[in-house]
Amino acid sequence: MLLEPRTHTPLWMTIIAPIAAVFVVMVLCSGLIMWAGAPVLQSYIALAKGAFGSKFAISETLVRATPLMLTGLAAAVAFRAKLWNIGGEGQLYMGALAATYFGTGMVNLPAPLMIPFLFVVGAIAGGLLLLVPALLKTKLKVDEVVTTLLLNFVILLMANYLLFGPWKDPMAMGWPQGAPIVDAGILPKLIEKTRLHGGLIFALLASVSVWLVMSKTKWGLEIRAVGLNQDAASFAGIPINKTIIRTALISGGLAACAGVTEVAGTKEYLTLDISPGFGYTGIAVAMLAGLNPLGVIIAAIFFAGIYNGADSMSRAMDVSNYIADVITAASLLMVMLAVMLTRMRIRFS
Amino acid sequence: MTDTETVLRVQGITKNFGDLVANDAISFSLKKGKVLSLLGENGAGKTTLMNIIFGHYTADGGHIEVFGKKLNASNPAEAIALGVGMVHQHFTLADNLTVLENVILGTEPLWKWVQDKAAGRARLKELSGEFGLHVDPDADIKSLTVGEKQRVEILKALYRGAKILILDEPTAVLTPQETDQLFGTLRDMLARGLSVIFISHKLGEVMAIADDIAVLRHGKLVANFPVAEASREIIAEKMVGEAVPQPRRQIMEAGEELLSVEDVSVKDENGQQILKNVSLHLHRHQIIGIAGVSGNGQKPLSDLVSGMCRPGSGQLNLSGEAITVFDPKEMVAKGIGRVPEDRHVQGVVGDFSVEENMILETYASARFSKFGWLRKKEVTDYAYSLIKAFDIRGAGPETIVRGLSGGNMQKVILSRVLENSPQIILANQPTRGLDVGAATFVHEQLFKARKEGAGIILISEDLEELLAVADSVAVMYHGQISPQMPVESVTLQQLGLLMSGEGFSVHSKGQDHAA
Numbered sequence: 001m002l003l004e005p006r007t008h009t010p011l012w013m014t015i016i017a018p019i020a021a022v023f024v025v026m027v028l029c030s031g032l033i034m035w036a037g038a039p040v041l042q043s044y045i046a047l048a049k050g051a052f053g054s055k056f057a058i059s060e061t062l063v064r065a066t067p068l069m070l071t072g073l074a075a076a077v078a079f080r081a082k083l084w085n086i087g088g089e090g091q092l093y094m095g096a097l098a099a100t101y102f103g104t105g106m107v108n109l110p111a112p113l114m115i116p117f118l119f120v121v122g123a124i125a126g127g128l129l130l131l132v133p134a135l136l137k138t139k140l141k142v143d144e145v146v147t148t149l150l151l152n153f154v155i156l157l158m159a160n161y162l163l164f165g166p167w168k169d170p171m172a173m174g175w176p177q178g179a180p181i182v183d184a185g186i187l188p189k190l191i192e193k194t195r196l197h198g199g200l201i202f203a204l205l206a207s208v209s210v211w212l213v214m215s216k217t218k219w220g221l222e223i224r225a226v227g228l229n230q231d232a233a234s235f236a237g238i239p240i241n242k243t244i245i246r247t248a249l250i251s252g253g254l255a256a257c258a259g260v261t262e263v264a265g266t267k268e269y270l271t272l273d274i275s276p277g278f279g280y281t282g283i284a285v286a287m288l289a290g291l292n293p294l295g296v297i298i299a300a301i302f303f304a305g306i307y308n309g310a311d312s313m314s315r316a317m318d319v320s321n322y323i324a325d326v327i328t329a330a331s332l333l334m335v336m337l338a339v340m341l342t343r344m345r346i347r348f349s
Numbered sequence: 350m351t352d353t354e355t356v357l358r359v360q361g362i363t364k365n366f367g368d369l370v371a372n373d374a375i376s377f378s379l380k381k382g383k384v385l386s387l388l389g390e391n392g393a394g395k396t397t398l399m400n401i402i403f404g405h406y407t408a409d410g411g412h413i414e415v416f417g418k419k420l421n422a423s424n425p426a427e428a429i430a431l432g433v434g435m436v437h438q439h440f441t442l443a444d445n446l447t448v449l450e451n452v453i454l455g456t457e458p459l460w461k462w463v464q465d466k467a468a469g470r471a472r473l474k475e476l477s478g479e480f481g482l483h484v485d486p487d488a489d490i491k492s493l494t495v496g497e498k499q500r501v502e503i504l505k506a507l508y509r510g511a512k513i514l515i516l517d518e519p520t521a522v523l524t525p526q527e528t529d530q531l532f533g534t535l536r537d538m539l540a541r542g543l544s545v546i547f548i549s550h551k552l553g554e555v556m557a558i559a560d561d562i563a564v565l566r567h568g569k570l571v572a573n574f575p576v577a578e579a580s581r582e583i584i585a586e587k588m589v590g591e592a593v594p595q596p597r598r599q600i601m602e603a604g605e606e607l608l609s610v611e612d613v614s615v616k617d618e619n620g621q622q623i624l625k626n627v628s629l630h631l632h633r634h635q636i637i638g639i640a641g642v643s644g645n646g647q648k649p650l651s652d653l654v655s656g657m658c659r660p661g662s663g664q665l666n667l668s669g670e671a672i673t674v675f676d677p678k679e680m681v682a683k684g685i686g687r688v689p690e691d692r693h694v695q696g697v698v699g700d701f702s703v704e705e706n707m708i709l710e711t712y713a714s715a716r717f718s719k720f721g722w723l724r725k726k727e728v729t730d731y732a733y734s735l736i737k738a739f740d741i742r743g744a745g746p747e748t749i750v751r752g753l754s755g756g757n758m759q760k761v762i763l764s765r766v767l768e769n770s771p772q773i774i775l776a777n778q779p780t781r782g783l784d785v786g787a788a789t790f791v792h793e794q795l796f797k798a799r800k801e802g803a804g805i806i807l808i809s810e811d812l813e814e815l816l817a818v819a820d821s822v823a824v825m826y827h828g829q830i831s832p833q834m835p836v837e838s839v840t841l842q843q844l845g846l847l848m849s850g851e852g853f854s855v856h857s858k859g860q861d862h863a864a
Contacts, residue, residue, distance in 0.1 A: 218713060234677065237678030
């Protein structure tokens with residue numbers, strides 16, 4: 001059996017491939033659903049309804065997709081430069097910590113200034129957090145996979161310490177949570193009686209902006225060149241280290257903005273469970289999107305839909321909601337396989 | 350008669366890669382004790398054909414018979430078992446093992462407690478005695494010279510019982526003297542009944558060693574005849590298809606000095622001295638050829654002038670002024686055009702489009718970007734004009750460079766470099782892997798730049814190219830460089846001797862390089 005590159009890929013194949021992949025995943029996962037003793041078709045209908053079946057379901061899916069878009073963008077930007085930022089989770093919490101520090105009364109600005117201010121301080125905090133591994137990588141060739149991953153635990157434990165200690169809200173009846181964000185800093189609701197907040201608009205704008213930067217600007221050219229062929233980039237005079245550090249600041253900043261949307265939008269105060277692994281899932285989102293910033297929007301909504309849908313399927317059909325992790329993981333593998341097959345063909349000899 | 354026995358018969362072999370027909374119904378046969386030389390330009394399909402015979406690739410059509418037995422393709426183990434041995438262009442030896450370990454590697458069962466080295470050693474000794482291939486069985490591969498490594502590769506094939514030896518461009522890495530030695534070995538082997546397929550594109554060597562010639566062009570077998578019936582001219586014409594007019598080097602008066610390298614030494618990361626007291630003087634309207642076996646300091650010299658490394662001692666002067674900042678960007682800004690050695694690695698970003706590669710050195714200029722935004726229309730127009738000027742075929746500004754042929758890829762790099770009218774051009778192996786037409790184009794462009802006043806450093810392993818193109822030649826050996834010699838006054842033999850180290854004081858701790 002051999003793999004050979006295709007000379008060209010027909011358009012229909014590009015469109016069909018991801019759809020076919022998701023279909024295959026559903027077929028594969030139906031085995032698990034049957035094993036759990038639930039009717040397959042109804043379970044999938046429950047999943048679809050839970051994800052996109054009502055105004056409420058859609059709004060909840062979009063609430064969940066918001067931070068995933070931002071952590072997905074963070075991974076997409078960094079991976080383009082072959083900067084393996086696995087620290088999205090830590091950067092997210094760093095952004096949340098910064099928003100809590102500045103947004104709970106320390107600074108008081110009118111809302112049109114306060115909200116951008118929180119995003120800016122959050123992004124700076126997250127960017128600086130990733131700056132450390134980036135500097136270690138460029139100066140001392142320390143592998144960033146290890147440093148970014150380990151920093152996640154450092155930041156999470158720091159948040160633990162703060163919320164159980166000095167930052168604990170005395171009004172929260174002993175729960176480890178931060179003081180509420182001031183009213184001026186709360187992201188406005190987009191639709192009445194839902195949790196959908198302005199963070200979505202921010203995430204969409206961020207996706208478009210990142211796409212513009214990556215494809216239309218000098219910086220984007222540099223980031224892509226460094227990622228695709230560092231030797232050629234360096235030979236042509238592109239500053240490699242500067243580009244990596246700039247990428248780190250952008251990537252860390254984007255992931256941190258996810259922390260800001262959760263603290264100032266979804267929860268309105270900092271807790272230790274603001275992120276069910278958004279930082280890590282962001283990596284999968286970016287991969288599913290093929291590192292395309294606009295694709296990140298769709299991939300984030302898809303993942304959020306699966307997670308929310310699986311929650312409601314689990315309530316309705318008594319299938320464990322861990323099925324969501326199986327579906328998302330299998331989707332990622334299948335879509336990547338499908339994309340590879342649009343570029344290669346298999347020959348049997 | 351046994352000595353005309355056919356040992357290998359190739360029948361109608363066809364191989365496609367997508368739309369590319371790499372081999373088109375090729376048939377020929379090899380007789381016992383003979384050398385068949387497979388000739389052809391780069392990309393003519395020689396290596397593909399050999400990989401099919403050796404079982405690396407599966408043919409789409411046709412079949413192969415070895416000693417009358419049909420070879421079921423796509424399995425090198427079977428080819429080896431039938432007595433086919435291959436010496437690849439790039440050696441496949443484990444650097445950290447000894448000669449003996451490399452030779453027996455893979456010939457023993459995987460699950461075995463102890464290696465039977467004694468038996469292996471005895472057989473290796475016997476083989477090297479029989480064929481005059483002398484190497485120390487206990488030497489580490491990394492301590493061997495290129496010629497010795499090649500001997501190990503041949504021994505490896507013989508150890509596995511090869512009766513048909515395929516040599517893929519075996520002389521590409523050898524000095525003329527080492528080549529003679531290899532030919533001596535080959536003649537011994539022929540006398541003992543082995544047969545050889547010798548792949549090359551160097552005509553002189555082919556005439557010297559081959560009995561029969563098979564010429565491939567664009568995947569087709571265009572000629573197959575005994576060497577006695579051929580002349581150089583006929584073979585060359587068959588290879589190229591049509592007579593390609595060679596650009597002629599005009600004699601030009603060298604102008605003022607553009608670049609001087611003064612007594613430069615460079616150490617690599619491990620503290621190895623990779624350049625030793627190198628001096629070089631480049632003038633306007635001058636092409637200096639740098640000859641030498643690969644790995645003798647050409648890369649650090651090229652890196653130095655490209656701004657990829659800095660001198661440990663000594664200095665570089667540009668029109669009399671010392672260079673202090675060693676950085677690729679700075680070198681480009683100072684008017685040094687650089688054509689790197691490896692197109693795919695340093696030359697282009699393969700997954701970038703033609704236009705993106707064309708502005709890779711100049712994207713930050715006011716012409717191509719404004720407030721950080723790329724001026725897309727400007728870039729595309731520029732790309733169109735370069736594609737036209739440099740006759741880059743089958744490509745538009747948005748075409749991904751990876752899919753271009755070697756020649757077109759090199760044209761993208763040349764256009765990027767030459768469009769900035771550099772005063773100094775460093776061309777490191779600019780024609781390696783190109784067919785005659787593309788190579789001629791590269792030479793024409795270099796001549797044009799020289800006429801307009803540029804000085805050119807041309808690094809090449811192809812002596813014939815250097816003698817045809819350069820005004821003066823210097824040879825590098827173990828990080829040292831010989832004095833520059835006017836091309837009219839040197840012969841191939843002299844260069845060959847210098848390339849093998851004659852005249853260099855290898856062990857002198859950085860005195861001058863007595864020639």
